[in-house]
Amino acid sequence: MIKGKKLYEGKAKIIYETKDKNLVIQHFKDDATAFNNLKKAKVEGKGVLNNRISEHILTCLSHCGIKTHLIKRLNMREQLIKKAEIFPVEFIVRNIATGSLTKRLGIPDGTHLEKPLLEYCYKKDELNDPLISREHIYSFGWATENEIKIIDNMTIRINDILTGMFRAVGIKLVDFKIEYGKSWNKDTEQKEIVLADEISPDTCRLWDVKTEKKLDKDRFRKDLGNIIQAYQEVARRLGIMPEETNISEVNFGRTIPIKFKKK
Numbered sequence: 001m002i003k004g005k006k007l008y009e010g011k012a013k014i015i016y017e018t019k020d021k022n023l024v025i026q027h028f029k030d031d032a033t034a035f036n037n038l039k040k041a042k043v044e045g046k047g048v049l050n051n052r053i054s055e056h057i058l059t060c061l062s063h064c065g066i067k068t069h070l071i072k073r074l075n076m077r078e079q080l081i082k083k084a085e086i087f088p089v090e091f092i093v094r095n096i097a098t099g100s101l102t103k104r105l106g107i108p109d110g111t112h113l114e115k116p117l118l119e120y121c122y123k124k125d126e127l128n129d130p131l132i133s134r135e136h137i138y139s140f141g142w143a144t145e146n147e148i149k150i151i152d153n154m155t156i157r158i159n160d161i162l163t164g165m166f167r168a169v170g171i172k173l174v175d176f177k178i179e180y181g182k183s184w185n186k187d188t189e190q191k192e193i194v195l196a197d198e199i200s201p202d203t204c205r206l207w208d209v210k211t212e213k214k215l216d217k218d219r220f221r222k223d224l225g226n227i228i229q230a231y232q233e234v235a236r237r238l239g240i241m242p243e244e245t246n247i248s249e250v251n252f253g254r255t256i257p258i259k260f261k262k263k
Ligand code: TMP
Pocket: 092, 098, 099, 100, 101, 129, 175, 176, 177, 202, 203, 204, 205
């Protein structure tokens, strides 16, 4: 698949056009950001790991009947995906309270929630992706009531599948963020809602079942170190990386800070 011109560059990924107007190439960068770009670094090898982990997870989800944007992984850093009109909403699912929920509402960190909590944030970097209600989504036409009904059902099902997948390898799925879009289905010749995001340790909180060790981007957000080792651990447990694989490549796993401005 020949890579055309760059269509969009986000914080962790780049999208390139292809000859097919309905398909694009998604490139995973090594850049890590937190607090809406205030903290930034290059974590060498992260893009390769997220590409593999996300491919594995989206493939498993699609085997369970979830429609996703993924067509196939092309190489170490790239995937061929369906072009999607992204809803300007981030869908967050929480199984255990931590992060912004504990700060916002004073809920003790680590509180197990009786049932998964769904939150919606407006995707707008300039406003720091504010928390919104469903009514905001309908009022401003960011998605219809029917679309949100479909998305909520998909999200709850994804949470069930992922919770089981991670639990089986000794990991608690604490929370995660996903995005959806509308893409062209060439068989039905209609647009349909698809999961249009990566699912990786960048976008999930993953804790070891026994030790509660963090195996996700909180290692970067909170300066806990060994970021790439944690992502490799997730890949290894999911069976994507052979047991004996170690960080052998020069620079693999090195974190190069770019900037860190205090708010
Ligand atoms: P939060 O506790 O900071 O609101 O994060 C909730 C979940 O969403 C957590 O798994 C991290 C993920 N997340 C992203 O993937 N991107 C983001 O920009 C933010 C703020 C959170």
